[in-house]
Amino acid sequence: MKKLITITICAVMALTFTACFNGKPEAKDDPQKQINHVEIPNPWVDCENIADAEKLAGFTATLPKTIPEGYTQKSIEAVKDNTVQIIYENGENKIVFRQAKGNDDISGDYNEYKENNTLTVGNLTVIVKGNGGKVNLATWVSGEFSFAISVNPGGKGLDNRAIIDMISSMDTNNA
Template identity: 35%
Template sequence: MKTYGMKRMLTVGLAASVLCMGSVHAAENPQQIPSPLVTYTSVRDAWAVVGLPVYTPTLLPVGYAQKDIIVIDKSIAEIFYRNDAGKEILFRMAKGDADISGDSTVYEVNQVVQIGRQYIRVKGTEKLVSLALWSRGGYTFSLSFEEPIPVEAVQAIVSTLPWS
């Protein structure tokens, strides 16, 4: 199983365990623990919950479309983009400068590249990027690619984010 699929399973598993724990104790305690994952239909609504400006990529590899918009624990906003083959790209944003990717994989390549004045940490292989991380203006971002892409494509995606 790929690491990216494992992250998705861990996120779903966390939500399921929280829901199960809440239902087991519901008879003893009428207050249930709310799920830390909340799904939204609008990026604007999700980002407002976290208190973020709406910065999302406007360019993605051909065939990817927005699928799921989720807020984790009212602190991390994420969008899943999926293609017809079921491959996913995960975009995350939060306040601060911490690594919010949830990816602890040790990659062959871990380097910093520059796009204009922006520095981005890219991780993957010699030719392809699986994870991109950066911070700007008090916000932190990550892009995870289930199907790795060239660094030039990552640079093009990141350059489409509107910076105010």
């Protein structure tokens, strides 16, 4: 009787293993099993200097002359016939300045902020967003161009004064 129970248990285990591993292995060459990954090409082109970025974007950029203390320019990029972007860094902190043709929000910052305000800087109306009294995002339109200053999106921003100083240092009346 013990032999019959042992043989029955072994048979059940063998059938269980067979059932669990009965699926045929996926063929890597099977086109129905392959997932097509389509990537959108990166539109940003690294530029050696601002003149190259302006030439690629198709306009003369209006840049801030005042940058908060400790920040240095790390890169200049452009999107053909559209946008100039300058990235400034101070350790792990980052400021991204953008200018583009048109009047859309060009910031690329889609975070939700608790504080949404409007500042008047000269004759400009600037929308500022942030948390805890700090500004993470400033956007405005001047002439035929949109501008954005994004500071550590979702992280620690800058004081209003630093943002106002950056914007005030620009000659946006000629933009």
